[in-house]
Amino acid sequence: MKRFPEYYTFWNIIGHYGLRVTAFLVLVFLMLPILIIMPLSFNSQPFFTFTEGMLSLDPEAYSMRWYQEIIDDSNWLLAIRNSFIVGTIAAFIATVLGTLAAVGLSSQWMPYKRLITAILLSPMIVPLIIIAAGMFFFYTQFNLVGTFTGLIIAHAALGVPFVIITVTATLSGFDRALFVAGLSLGASPVKVFWDVVIPLIRPGVISGGLFAFVTSFDEVVLVLFLAGPEQRTIPRQMFSGLREQINPTILAVATLLIVLSAALLFTLEALRRRSARIASGE
Amino acid sequence: MNEIRPDTFLRFDNVKKSYDQKSLVVKGFDIDVKEGEFITLLGPSGSGKTTVLMMLAGFESVTSGNIAIEGKSINKTAPNKRNIGMVFQNYALFPHMSVAENLAYPLTVRKLPKGEINDRVAKYLKLVELSNFGDRRPGQLSGGQKQRVALARAMIFEPALILMDEPLGALDKNLREQMQFEITRLHKKLGFTVIYVTHDQTEALSMSDRIAVFNDGVVQQCAPPSELYERPINAFVADFIGENNFVLGKVVSIEGCTAKVKTDTGTITTQTAAGLAVGNACKVSIRPEKLFIHPTTHAHENSLDVTFNTRIYVGDFIRYYFKLPNGTDVVVKVLNDLSAPEFDDGASAKLLSLIKNCIAFPIS
Numbered sequence: 107m108k109r110f111p112e113y114y115t116f117w118n119i120i121g122h123y124g125l126r127v128t129a130f131l132v133l134v135f136l137m138l139p140i141l142i143i144m145p146l147s148f149n150s151q152p153f154f155t156f157t158e159g160m161l162s163l164d165p166e167a168y169s170m171r172w173y174q175e176i177i178d179d180s181n182w183l184l185a186i187r188n189s190f191i192v193g194t195i196a197a198f199i200a201t202v203l204g205t206l207a208a209v210g211l212s213s214q215w216m217p218y219k220r221l222i223t224a225i226l227l228s229p230m231i232v233p234l235i236i237i238a239a240g241m242f243f244f245y246t247q248f249n250l251v252g253t254f255t256g257l258i259i260a261h262a263a264l265g266v267p268f269v270i271i272t273v274t275a276t277l278s279g280f281d282r283a284l285f286v287a288g289l290s291l292g293a294s295p296v297k298v299f300w301d302v303v304i305p306l307i308r309p310g311v312i313s314g315g316l317f318a319f320v321t322s323f324d325e326v327v328l329v330l331f332l333a334g335p336e337q338r339t340i341p342r343q344m345f346s347g348l349r350e351q352i353n354p355t356i357l358a359v360a361t362l363l364i365v366l367s368a369a370l371l372f373t374l375e376a377l378r379r380r381s382a383r384i385a386s387g388e
Numbered sequence: 389m390n391e392i393r394p395d396t397f398l399r400f401d402n403v404k405k406s407y408d409q410k411s412l413v414v415k416g417f418d419i420d421v422k423e424g425e426f427i428t429l430l431g432p433s434g435s436g437k438t439t440v441l442m443m444l445a446g447f448e449s450v451t452s453g454n455i456a457i458e459g460k461s462i463n464k465t466a467p468n469k470r471n472i473g474m475v476f477q478n479y480a481l482f483p484h485m486s487v488a489e490n491l492a493y494p495l496t497v498r499k500l501p502k503g504e505i506n507d508r509v510a511k512y513l514k515l516v517e518l519s520n521f522g523d524r525r526p527g528q529l530s531g532g533q534k535q536r537v538a539l540a541r542a543m544i545f546e547p548a549l550i551l552m553d554e555p556l557g558a559l560d561k562n563l564r565e566q567m568q569f570e571i572t573r574l575h576k577k578l579g580f581t582v583i584y585v586t587h588d589q590t591e592a593l594s595m596s597d598r599i600a601v602f603n604d605g606v607v608q609q610c611a612p613p614s615e616l617y618e619r620p621i622n623a624f625v626a627d628f629i630g631e632n633n634f635v636l637g638k639v640v641s642i643e644g645c646t647a648k649v650k651t652d653t654g655t656i657t658t659q660t661a662a663g664l665a666v667g668n669a670c671k672v673s674i675r676p677e678k679l680f681i682h683p684t685t686h687a688h689e690n691s692l693d694v695t696f697n698t699r700i701y702v703g704d705f706i707r708y709y710f711k712l713p714n715g716t717d718v719v720v721k722v723l724n725d726l727s728a729p730e731f732d733d734g735a736s737a738k739l740l741s742l743i744k745n746c747i748a749f750p751i752s
Contacts, residue, residue, distance in 0.1 A: 286447055287480035289467045291494035292545065301493070305484045384484045386527060 147357035172358035185343035196261035197319035204269025212277040230267040238331040252334030260328045265318025276310030309382040316374045397423040403453035415605040428584045428592040431602030473542030473550040477557045479534045481526035488522035494545040512540040532563045552584045623749040626673040633718045634671040652714045656690045658746040670748045676721040678745035688740035696731035
């Protein structure tokens with residue numbers, strides 16, 4: 107039994123446990139839909155429910171059948187490949203542009219800082235459907251609809267705000283005297299930027315890039331508007347899969363995605379911590 | 389424009405700085421610095437001293453005037469091409485690099501061969517007595533150690549000129565004295581020229597060859613420490629450097645470089661400062677340690693009648709507070725020896741001083 111302070115009344119104790127139970131229930135509410143998918147994806151039957159065999163833990167009721175189906179289906183393979191290509195390139199572009207923008211915006215001589223920041227962050231605030239519609243009409247002028255270039259540019263634009271936010275946050279802790287010191291030691295401004303500024307803001311750059319990648323990876327609205335069949339990505343494939351052929355393949359893909367995102371998140375977080383440690387010089 | 393002395397290394401010629409194109413932060417700064425000199429820019433905050441340093445380093449542009457090193461103007465040289473070492477108040481060590489990497493950085497930038505870089509890093513680590521600290525990161529060092537690394541980093545590429553912007557401001561008192569000694573030692577040993585910015589006058593007086601006292605964007609006086617202290621050129625310097633008593637009076641007569649000043653407590657004979665004229669209101673400065681309490685064995689020429697207010701025991705000396713008849717406080721510092729007298733509250737006393745220690749300044 108936990109010892110409470112002596113002044114605790116009965117209701118204080120109820121409140122104490124009540125808070126814990128509520129917090130736990132909220133966690134279950136958030137996680138259950140994600141976790142439930144995992145066992146279901148090993149269903150040997152083409153249903154979205156737990157069969158009797160599954161509930162009694164009969165090995166016969168489980169199978170890798172739906173995973174096999176992903177590998178055999180060229181549509182899925184194409185979608186997975188596309189998602190990675192588009193996500194990686196878009197995240198790279200967003201990281202470069204966002205970092206440069208954040209560095210510029212943190213300069214004390216930058217005019218109209220607030221206005222420019224607001225414009226650059228707008229893709230995060232404006233409803234996606236509006237961006238998608240606008241881009242669709244804009245892209246038709248340049249024959250970018252239904253091309254990888256178009257989709258990558260669009261996703262990069264969505265990712266930029268995340269990079270700006272994370273990099274600006276790390277830059278706010280950056281001591282400008284370090285830049286000045288670098289110059290005084292004889293390094294050119296560009297060299298100081300690479301040797302001193304980048305290593306110190308790397309944690310922010312990494313998290314920003316990660317956010318940009320994930321944004322592109324699970325984005326479906328812009329894909330629906332701008333991508334042709336050649337550019338279908340995983341979310342797009344899942345979307346059509348839901349309507350056309352309802353079978354647990356989708357669950358298998360979802361499980362893979364969950365595992366992948368978790369792995370990605372842990373790896374990059376570890377990377378980010380490592381560079382944060384280096385940057386702090388401890 | 390002054391005559392250019394042949395041994396001038398660094399020269400500021402009527403340098404002005406304005407940030408808003410309306411008001412001047414630095415109003416015409418002139419100085420000739422010899423090679424190897426230790427010059428301190430001293431002044432209250434906002435007096436323009438740091439701006440002068442930043443213009444010299446190239447991080448602020450010069451509004452008008454000229455800065456020249458060895459006769460060549462550096463106004464249009466980029467900061468990274470000036471080859472001037474700089475030590476910052478917050479050290480500005482690169483936290484992601486080890487101490488040795490920090491020291492090697494200016495040499496790597498200059499593309500020196502690897503072997504020479506290693507030799508020089510080892511040499512300078514030894515010079516600042518941190519030989520075993522090369523692998524540490526700045527975050528693992530104490531404040532004093534960081535400042536020594538910063539010093540070594542500013543010296544390692546052997547610039548002829550090193551700027552220091554309140555380098556000891558972040559250190560506690562003991563460490564500060566230790567570092568003052570350290571900087572003086574390195575300066576003597578290596579012979580580089582130093583431009584040092586501080587608002588701490590003790591630091592300035594004990595380290596510098598010459599001190600330029602700044603106020604309001606103007607150099608009030610630029611002189612060696614003893615001259616600055618003994619012969620301040622105006623009331624600001626007299627008040628800013630060290631402690632001073634000011635007695636108000638009126639100039640009765642001037643003979644050569646002495647003047648007779650009539651005050652509430654009688655007439656004092658004083659040295660004259662520039663701009664003093666007969667009939668002017670003036671203030672006479674007398675340092676607290678240059679006033680003696682009657683009776684005394686010290687020679688004296690002037691006397692002031694005062695009443696005793698209070699005395700404060702400081703340890704090595706005792707501070708006496710007296711009042712002039714008009715209510716002005718006068719402080720006297722007396723060594724804590726057998727001659728330090730006791731007074732009753734409100735007792736009257738006589739303070740004595742020499743003419744050479746009284747200076748009359750015009751009141752502007």
